[in-house]
Structure formats: C-alpha cells, structure tokens
Amino acid sequence: MEVLDIIRPENQVFCKSGLMTDATLSYCPGCGHGTVHNLMMEVIDELGIVEDTIGVAPVGCSVLAYDFMDIDMTQAAHGRAPAVATAISRTWPNKYVFTYQGDGDLAAIGTAETIHACNRGENIVIIFVNNGIYGMTGGQMAPTTLVGMHTSTSPYGREVETMGSPLKMSELIANLPGTYYVTRQSVHTHKHARKAKKAIKTAFQNTRLGNGLSLVEIVSNCNSGWKMTPNESNIWMEENMFANYPLGDIKVKGKLRQIG
Amino acid sequence: MSDLKLMKGNEALAEAAIRAGADAYFGYPITPQSEVIEYLMAECPEKRTGMVVLQAESEIAAINMVYGAASTGKRVMTSSSSPGISLKLEGISYLAGAELPAVIVNVVRGGPGLGTIQPSQADYFQSVKGGGHGDYKLYVLAPASVQEMADFVADAFEIAFKYRAPVLILSDGMIGQMMEKVELNDQVERMSDEDIIQKYGSWATTGKKGRERNIITSLDLQPEKMEARVQALQKKYERMENEDLRYEKIQCDDAEFLIVAYGSSARIAQKAVQLGREKGIKVGLLRPITLFPYPKQQLFKLADQVKGILSVELNTGQMVEDVKLSVHHKVPVAHFGRTGGSIHTPEEILEALEENIIKDGSIRHH
Amino acid sequence: MTKVMGAIVVETETCKGCEVCIPVCTEKVIGMSTEVNRKGYHYAYMRNPGACTGCTNCAIVCPDRAIAVYRVRVEV
Numbered sequence: 014m015e016v017l018d019i020i021r022p023e024n025q026v027f028c029k030s031g032l033m034t035d036a037t038l039s040y041c042p043g044c045g046h047g048t049v050h051n052l053m054m055e056v057i058d059e060l061g062i063v064e065d066t067i068g069v070a071p072v073g074c075s076v077l078a079y080d081f082m083d084i085d086m087t088q089a090a091h092g093r094a095p096a097v098a099t100a101i102s103r104t105w106p107n108k109y110v111f112t113y114q115g116d117g118d119l120a121a122i123g124t125a126e127t128i129h130a131c132n133r134g135e136n137i138v139i140i141f142v143n144n145g146i147y148g149m150t151g152g153q154m155a156p157t158t159l160v161g162m163h164t165s166t167s168p169y170g171r172e173v174e175t176m177g178s179p180l181k182m183s184e185l186i187a188n189l190p191g192t193y194y195v196t197r198q199s200v201h202t203h204k205h206a207r208k209a210k211k212a213i214k215t216a217f218q219n220t221r222l223g224n225g226l227s228l229v230e231i232v233s234n235c236n237s238g239w240k241m242t243p244n245e246s247n248i249w250m251e252e253n254m255f256a257n258y259p260l261g262d263i264k265v266k267g268k269l270r271q272i273g
Numbered sequence: 274m275s276d277l278k279l280m281k282g283n284e285a286l287a288e289a290a291i292r293a294g295a296d297a298y299f300g301y302p303i304t305p306q307s308e309v310i311e312y313l314m315a316e317c318p319e320k321r322t323g324m325v326v327l328q329a330e331s332e333i334a335a336i337n338m339v340y341g342a343a344s345t346g347k348r349v350m351t352s353s354s355s356p357g358i359s360l361k362l363e364g365i366s367y368l369a370g371a372e373l374p375a376v377i378v379n380v381v382r383g384g385p386g387l388g389t390i391q392p393s394q395a396d397y398f399q400s401v402k403g404g405g406h407g408d409y410k411l412y413v414l415a416p417a418s419v420q421e422m423a424d425f426v427a428d429a430f431e432i433a434f435k436y437r438a439p440v441l442i443l444s445d446g447m448i449g450q451m452m453e454k455v456e457l458n459d460q461v462e463r464m465s466d467e468d469i470i471q472k473y474g475s476w477a478t479t480g481k482k483g484r485e486r487n488i489i490t491s492l493d494l495q496p497e498k499m500e501a502r503v504q505a506l507q508k509k510y511e512r513m514e515n516e517d518l519r520y521e522k523i524q525c526d527d528a529e530f531l532i533v534a535y536g537s538s539a540r541i542a543q544k545a546v547q548l549g550r551e552k553g554i555k556v557g558l559l560r561p562i563t564l565f566p567y568p569k570q571q572l573f574k575l576a577d578q579v580k581g582i583l584s585v586e587l588n589t590g591q592m593v594e595d596v597k598l599s600v601h602h603k604v605p606v607a608h609f610g611r612t613g614g615s616i617h618t619p620e621e622i623l624e625a626l627e628e629n630i631i632k633d634g635s636i637r638h639h
Numbered sequence: 640m641t642k643v644m645g646a647i648v649v650e651t652e653t654c655k656g657c658e659v660c661i662p663v664c665t666e667k668v669i670g671m672s673t674e675v676n677r678k679g680y681h682y683a684y685m686r687n688p689g690a691c692t693g694c695t696n697c698a699i700v701c702p703d704r705a706i707a708v709y710r711v712r713v714e715v
Contacts, residue, residue: 016646018711019644019709020648025707025708026708026710027695027698028698028708042656043655043659047701047704048699048701051702200700201659203695203696206699206700242658244661244662
C-alpha cells in the first residue's frame with residue numbers, strides 16, 4: 014500500500030487538539046511548554062468542559078498562553094495567578110479554574126500566593142512547569158535552579174552557601190491539608206507525556222469533587238537557558254533534574270505517598 | 274424606605290457594599306480600616322446575598338483576587354490604608370490596563386513608611402496622579418462624611434462598570450473611624466451568573482460558550498497596538514471629565530477669598546468659613562468630590578472673582594499644585610495643612626488664610 | 640494475515656527542527672530534511688516511510704503539534 018493511501022482522513026489517529034489555536038507557538042524549539050499546552054487542551058476537550066473552563070496565565074515564557082489555548086483566559090501579574098484563580102473559583106464555584114505557571118512565577122515571587130491558595134484548599138488546578146530557570150528573561154537563576162547549575166545570574170554555578178538550595182514546592186505544599194492531589198510528571202518522552210496527560214485529567218476531574226487543590230508539576234527542559242540542544246537537555250534533565258525533583262505521585266486523594 | 278443608622282464610616286462602607294449588590298470583597302487587616310472586613314465577616318453576607326468575603330494573605334494577593342473576580346464581570350471591592358495601597362498599586366495598574374471594573378478604598382493614614390495610624394491626606398498624588406506604573410488614571414471619589422462613605426460605594430460601582438475601570442474611594446482615618454447617622458439604601462439584587470454572561474459576555478472570561486474566547490490582558494508587545502490601547506484609556510478619562518465631574522460650592526457666590534479642600538479638611542474648612550464670615554471676611558469653600566476628574570474650569574472661573582485661594586489639605590501641599598494649574602497665576606495660591614496625623618483646626622485654617630492670602634502685601638493693591 | 644501500516648504528515652512550516660521526535664520513534668522512521676522551511680529550520684520527514692506503524696509517539700512529544708498520524712490495517 015502506498016503511503017498516500019494511508020494518509021486519508023478516515024485513517025487519521027492523531028492530530029493537533031481542536032482547542033489549540035493556529036498561532037505559531039512562541040516557545041523555543043523543543044521546549045516542553047508546547048507539549049504541556051497540547052496535553053491540557055486535549056484533556057479539556059475530552060472532558061467536554063471548555064464551556065466552563067477559565068484559565069489564568071502567568072508572567073514568564075507562558076505569558077502568551079492565551080494566544081495558543083482557545084479558551085477563556087485572564088493574564089495575572091507575576092506570581093499572582095493563584096490569587097486571581099482563587100477569586101474566580103470563589104465567585105464561580107462550578108467552573109473549572111486553572112493556573113498555568115513557571116517556577117519563577119510560582120516558587121519565587123508567587124510563593125505566598127501558591128502556599129495560601131493550597132492552604133485554603135481552593136478548588137482549582139495548578140499546572141506548574143518547572144525548568145529550574147527564568148526562561149523568558151534570558152536564563153537567570155530561579156529558586157528551583159539546581160546546585161552547581163550555571164545560569165546568567167549564577168554564572169559559576171549555584172552555591173548553597175550564598176544562594177540556598179533548590180526549592181521543592183510540590184513536597185512543600187503536599188504537606189498542607191488543603192491539597193488533595195500533588196504529582197510530578199514530565200513530557201519529554203511519549204511514555205512520560207501519556208502519564209502526564211493522565212495526571213492532568215485526574216487534576217481537572219478532581220475539581221468536580223471539591224476536595225481541595227490539585228497541583229501537577231511538570232519538570233521540563235529549557236534548551237536556550239541551559240544552552241543545550243533539545244535532546245541533550247532532555248537527557249541532562251533525566252540525569253540531573255529528576256534526581257532533585259523525582260517524578261511520581263506525591264499526594265493522592267489527600268494521602269501523602271513516599272517517592273523518589 | 275431606607276433605614277437610618279448610627280455607624281462608623283468603615284462599617285457604613287461595608288454595609289453599603291452588601292446593599293449595592295457586591296459579589297465579592299477581598300481584604301487584609303490594616304489600621305485604620307480593619308472594621309470593613311470585620312463587619313463583613315460578622316454579617317455573613319454569603320447568607321444574606323451570596324456575596325463572597327475572603328481575607329487574603331496580603332494586600333497584593335487581595336488586589337489580584339479583585340482582578341480575578343473583575344475579569345469575570347463580578348462586582349468586587351477591596352479596601353486598605355496607605356501602605357497597603359502601595360502594595361496594591363501594581364495590581365491597580367493591571368486593572369486599569371486590562372480595563373477591569375473594580376472598587377478600591379483607601380482609608381488614608383499618616384506616612385511615609387509605617388507612618389502613623391492617625392488620619393492624613395498625604396496619598397493625594399498617589400491616588401490622582403496614577404500611583405502605579407504607566408499612563409493611567411483612577412476615578413477618585415473623596416467622601417467627607419459617613420453618609421458619603423456609604424453613598425459612594427454604589428456610585429463607584431456604577432462608574433467602574435460604565436467605564437470598565439478601577440475606581441478609588443479616597444477616605445481617611447477620621448472619616449473611617451468616626452460615627453455619624455447614615456441613611457442606607459435598600460438592598461440591590463446581585464446579578465445572576467446568567468445576567469453577567471448576558472450583559473458582559475462580550476469581554477468577561479466566564480467560560481467560552483456560544484462565542485469566541487475572551488482574553489483579559491494588559492499586555493501588548495507591539496508598540497502600535499499598545500499605543501492604541503493607551504490612547505483609548507485617555508479617551509475614557511476625557512469622558513470622565515466631561516460627564517462625571519463632581520464638586521460642591523459653599524458660600525462662593527459673594528466670596529472674595531476661596532478655600533479649596535476635600536474630605537476631612539473640607540469639613541474643618543466649613544467651620545473656618547463660618548468663623549471668617551463672622552469677622553467680615555467673605556470667604557467661600559470649593560469642595561472637590563471627585564479628585565479626578567478635578568474641577569479645573571470651576572477654579573479658573575472663580576479666580577476671576579476672588580483675590581486669593583488657600584488650598585487646605587492634611588499633607589505638605591499636594592492638591593495645591595492642581596489648584597495652581599487650574600488658576601494659571603491669575604491670583605495667589607497658598608497651601609496650609611498639618612501632617613503626620615495631626616489635624617488642623619478651623620482657627621488655624623482661618624489664620625493661615627489671613628497670614629498667607631489676605632495680609633500678604635501683594636493682595637493690598639490687587 | 641493483517642499488518643498495521645502507518646504514516647505521518649509533518650507541517651513543514653510549523654516544525655522547528657527540534658528533533659525531539661527522533662529518539663522516541665522506535666522504528667527509526669524520522670529524519671531531518673536537508674532543505675529548510677521559511678523560518679530556516681530543517682524539518683522532520685519520513686526517511687523510511689515503510690517502517691512507520693502509526694504509533695503516535697512522535698506526535699505526542701512534538702511541542703508544536705506539527706505531526707499528524709495515520710494508521711490502517713492491511714491484509715498481506
């Protein structure tokens with residue numbers, strides 16, 4: 014059978030989610046943000062909840078998320094998305110409300126908003142993309158930057174003595190009674206991406222239960238910030254990022270799990 | 274029949290918010306306005322009207338909660354005092370840039386820094402000249418009584434939604450803490466979700482249903498587009514000046530001298546006018562009720578009639594600059610005002626008028 | 640005996656040449672073009688089209704969703 018015979022509409026088994034716009038993604042080649050966007054839109058599409066979904070975009074590489082996600086979204090000040098989402102969820106209790114944040118947004122300037130939204134057990138989903146660096150502004154050190162990692166503001170490698178240790182937000186908030194589901198995934202291989210999609214679906218489904226906040230951390234790569242090719246960065250991520258940010262469910266149905 | 278009560282300014286404001294049909298209030302404790310959230314928590318408005326009341330982890334979180342609820346078309350309010358408002362300014366600039374309706378209340382206390390908990394009007398520049406970053410202005414209402422603290426809440430929501438803009442109620446510790454009789458409006462029904470979607474669905478992020486998606490943002494990376502947005506904001510402010518300027522003139526018709534004062538200072542200045550009149554000094558008072566838009570033309574006209582103007586404000590001279598801008602050097606303008614939480618007396622105001630305006634040599638051969 | 644055959648269609652102008660799809664393709668179908676698209680990226684293409692099984696691994700990791708996948712069962 015010729016290739017052309019295979020490529021027929023009835024034979025199509027995979028294509029871009031209908032909830033992704035046609036805009037060219039502003040992300041660097043091979044960056045995990047694009048993949049996470051797609052998995053989320055596939056989940057929202059499959060759950061049939063787009064009419065009741067409201068997203069909150071942060072400041073950072075994904076500040077333009079609303080150009081790519083064809084859903085209602087509001088853009089929050091740097092770090093404040095959890096507070097913005099809190100108010101949307103409180104005034105529209107039956108809506109699916111999510112924030113989409115990077116590690117600079119969530120674990121640095123937005124630490125208080127993150128912790129208190131979790132501590133109040135807001136009925137929202139937080140999608141936390143952790144690439145251990147500030148990407149949009151050109152690769153500065155973030156609280157999640159690994160020890161010894163070179164960035165534009167830790168040019169000789171992060172030192173614990175002067176710059177502290179990498180902040181594990183998921184473990185931190187998993188210990189708050191207000192969180193119901195906390196998991197750490199990645200999207201750099203098909204296996205990981207499929208598991209991440211399942212986790213994102215679970216998080217959104219939890220909104221129906223109203224048992225507390227669901228946070229899905231996605232450990233992701235930053236090729237330009239780490240100064241590697243996409244595939245090199247994914248290998249480096251497996252060896253270094255996962256060692257510090259072990260993948261797996263940290264809290265399920267309100268119960269802590271031992272991982273890593 | 275609306276009912277008559279004896280209430281603190283802060284509490285009258287809180288009750289007025291419930292009765293104005295507010296959907297949500299997000300606050301944080303800070304003297305001298307903590308009564309607002311205390312009253313709201315005690316009233317359990319979610320039972321009375323379904324209104325959401327939440328104490329945030331900081332003023333920054335609170336103003337961003339306001340931003341969130343406002344982006345979905347809900348009527349939302351927050352209140353704080355001077356240092357707390359400084360923390361909220363980024364969020365306020367975002368509200369202006371994203372064109373979101375919201376009501377912010379500043380019960381001003383003495384500054385700068387931690388300052389004091391006593392009343393002050395030292396946040397005039399912060400309130401009227403923007404305060405946060407970028408070319409934006411706030412529509413500013415300045416209550417001078419507990420009655421106005423209540424009345425201005427409904428007025429503020431109306432202006433906020435008329436222009437899709439944040440509105441500031443600029444009060445102070447005195448008006449917030451004093452008790453006076455106040456007539457409260459009847460309860461206005463909160464809008465249902467369906468009404469909100471029907472009325473504001475063209476812009477509010479209520480969930481993409483039967484329409485294109487809505488985006489709330491203040492970001493535009495292309496200069497031409499950003500410039501267009503900023504120019505559109507300025508058009509809005511011009512409309513405010515043409516349609517929603519508010520001020521009050523007291524004994525100005527035959528005035529030879531004029532005092533300009535708002536809020537608490539206007540109350541005290543009224544007594545100074547009375548004392549002056551008793552001494553044969555024909556002095557009147559112009560009380561701006563909106564600080565933006567400011568009564569520029571009215572002052573410009575009054576400058577043809579009076580020999581000098583005293584701007585009275587609980588600070589070291591801020592509104593005096595706008596008075597000078599308005600009168601274009603036609604007559605001398607001077608400032609008087611205690612600061613740091615000290616309150617000027619009517620006698621001090623009259624003395625300042627006599628010293629700086631009436632006895633000033635240049636006035637004699639005017 | 641039935642055999643599963645697959646094929647992918649890469650939107651050459653959308654592909655940014657990141658090559659993330661290559662290591663996840665167990666059948667080693669994908670290669671990078673020698674030409675470049677309008678943005679100057681080499682784009683992915685089916686170098687060994689016959690080997691594709693339509694498993695969608697490449698498509699799911701493609702950050703820019705530039706890959707559509709087709710699959711059909713064939714009598715052999």
